Amino acid sequence: MTVINQRQMKSSFGLTDFLRKLLTNPLGLLWYYVIICMAPSFYFAISQPVNFIARAIILFFPLGFFLLVLSLVRNSGRGFVFLFPVFLLNGFQIILFYLFRGPDAISADMFLNVVTTSTSEAGELLSSMTQAILVICLLYIPALILAIIQWSTNNVLKKNIRKKMILTSLIFLSLSFALFPLSKNSFRSKFTFHNDVYPANIVYNLGFAIHKIIKVKNYPQTSKPFLFDAVKKDTASKRMIVVLIIGETGRAVSWQLYGYNRPTNPNLEKQSNLIVFKDAITENNATHKSVPIILSCNDATDFKDIYYRKSIFAAFNEAGFTTVCFSNQPDNHSLTEDFYRQADIFRIIRVKDPATGDYTNPYDEELTEMMKKIIKENKDNLFIVLHSYGSHFNYGDRYPRQFSIFTPDKISQLSQSERPVLINAYDNSIVYTDYFISQTIRALExxxxxxxxxxxxxxxxxxxxxxxxxxxxxxxxxxxxxxxIPFIIWYSNEYKNDFPENVSAAITNGQKPISTNSVFPTLLNAAGITTPYLNNSLSLVSNNFTVKPRMYLDDHDHGIPYLQMNLAPEDLFLLKKNRIGD
Ligand SMILES: [Zn+2]
Incomplete structure (x- = not known):
């Protein structure tokens, strides 16, 4: 015992001694701050799929940059404290490393996700990210304490040493530029600063995101004069009700209808008049980009035009439908809400409780009840969007207890070892989604x-x-x-009698590869609406539907074939194995 205590005392003296020495060594502190500032760059340098020269650039550029910034100020402790926004970005970046387990820099979309994610959603995620937060605290808190002490004691570098450091930083910066022509990225066609060198890439992405936020803010004005010139051909003998349910975080691999070995679709499995599109993919993996594509005539190939056009609600309005939007998504600041407002009747049910400030947590079936009420009260042709909350994390909160079919489903941590519990909870949310969709179909029948x-x-x-x-x-x-993603069409017997050709075309198209850009043309076409903005070759109820290479909306809003999105070999294998492809 005594020996251990002596050792402990010695080591704590050693640490104190080390800190005391460091505090009296401004040059040591300067390098310590530089290394802390460029922490994410070490991970990027090791794990980016680039050649040796590019790895050197990934290190030399931030090394030169932070060394320059911290040498330009007399007291580098003060300079380090003022670099606080860098710590925030680095913290965000470290969380991404933890989340995505790869060298993915903070994308423009990630910045936009922060803006379009409600605080309760962010809280749900952050509370489970203790490991990442621990790493961030261990890196930045001791450094900040030392910097504050250095600032207060004014223990600064001599002028001639600062000059040397500035010169060194300029050498590293020059090297990073000089080596550039020899760099190579094994994925992208080119290795670029704005794509590959941290933190230059996140500064570029932040600027891109800000520009996009401004475009979304101006959307009500920029889209105001737009008209679809939509007209409904009157061939139906009955009242028409067209419904779009937008799912949230629904993955096809967890649907029984898509070959999953668990009974997650007990109702839809037995549903008649249902067409399951087995080979469906999304044009983007983020809500704030995917949903606007679903709700508009724009897709990944012409996304830039979305800010100057109206949504599917306006098209149905022009054609004489009463349009309705009920959403169980928390209010955010994305284009989606601007689209909602184009509906005649619009309501969000996931709202902040004025007493607690927390979001309420209604289950998706409330949307069905609201739909039923509207159908009863309003005798017009109706176009109704139900934007569900589906399987959004935290999965266990998305379904009532009686849908707790797979157990245990109480998630205690986010890790590989917890996967069985996470999967149970996720699958229960799909069982509930199956119930919600079936109930909606029942009401329509x-x-x-x-x-x-x-x-x-x-x-x-x-x-x-x-x-x-x-x-x-x-x-x-x-x-x-x-x-x-799962993609299904259901039609009533009455619809089939009035539009047999649409139904037979949809059944034929059910075997073809499709993506989310088919929603707008399919719904308009199914309702017998024509507009110059309806592309029949994307309509699933048209015999003119044509299989094309499917596109993906990338981080800088360019549409590129999804197979060129640097998919990992594991994904290419799974796509092939499950016969997903063009
Ligand atoms: Zn989503």
Missing amino acids: ETKTDAFLVYTSDHGEDIFDDSRNGFLHSSPIPNYFQLR
Whole structure:
């Protein structure tokens, strides 16, 4: 015991001694701060798929940059404290390393996700990320304490040493530029600063995100004059009700209808008049980008035009439908809400409780009840969007207790070892989604109208599915689990009688590869609406539907074939194995 205590005392003296020495050594402190500032760069240098020269650039650029910034100020402790925004970005970046287990820099979408994610959602995620937060605290808190002490004691570098450091920093910066022509990225065609060198890439992405926020803010004005010139051909003998259910975080691999070995679709399995599109993928793995594509005539190939056009609600309005939008998503600041407002009747049910400030947590079936009420009260042709909360994390909160079929489903931590519990909870949320969709179909059947329904999800989800340990969605590089979504069409018997050709075309198209850009043309076409903005070759109820290479909306809003999205070999294998492809 005594020996151990003496050792402990010695080591604590050693640490105190070391800290005292460090505090009296401003040059040591300067290098310590530089290393702390460039912490994420070490991980990037090791794990980016780039050549040796590019790895050197990934280190030399931030080394030169932070050394320059901290040498330019007389008291580098003070300089370090003022670099606080850098710590925030680094912290965010370290959380991403932990989440996506790969060298993905903070993308423009990640910044936008922060803006479009409610605080309760962020809280749900952060509370489970203790490991990442621990690493951030261990890195930055001691450094900040030392910097504050140095600032207060004014123990600064001599002028001639600072000059030397500035010169050294300029050498590193020059080297990073000079080596550039020899750099290579094994994925992208080019290695670029704005894509590959941290923190230059996140500064670029932040600027891109800010520009996009401004475009979304101006959307009500920029889209105001737009008209679809939409007209409904009157061939139906009955009242028409067209319904779109937008799922949240629904992955096809967890649906029984898509070959999953658990009974997660007990109701839809028995449902008549249902067409299951087995090969469906999303055009983006983030809600704020995927849902606007679902709700508009724009897709990954012409996303830039979305800010100057109206949504599907406006098209149905022009054609004489009463349009309705009920959403169980928390209010956010994305284009989706601007689209909602174009509906005649619009309500969000996931709202902040004024007493507690927390979001309420209604189950999706409330949307069905609201739909039933509207159908009863309003005798017009109706276009109804039910935007569900589906399987959004935390999965266990998405379904009532009686849907706790697979147990245990109480999630205590986010890790590979907890996967069985996470999967149980996730699968229960799919069983509940199956119930919610079936209840909606049941309500439509009872109306005896020409009813037509599309359900699809905005994106899938990673649940520690393989050795990559991916979790959630919105990763900068999509994968099989996030891309593949369920996509189903249901029609009433009355609809089939009035539009037999549409139904037979949809059944034929059910075997073809499709993506979320088919929602807008399919729904308009199914309702017998024409507009110059309806592309028949994307309509699933048209014989003119044409199989094309499927596109993905990348981080800088360019549409590129999804197979060129740097998918990992594991994903390419799974796509092939499950016969997903063009
Ligand atoms: Zn989503």
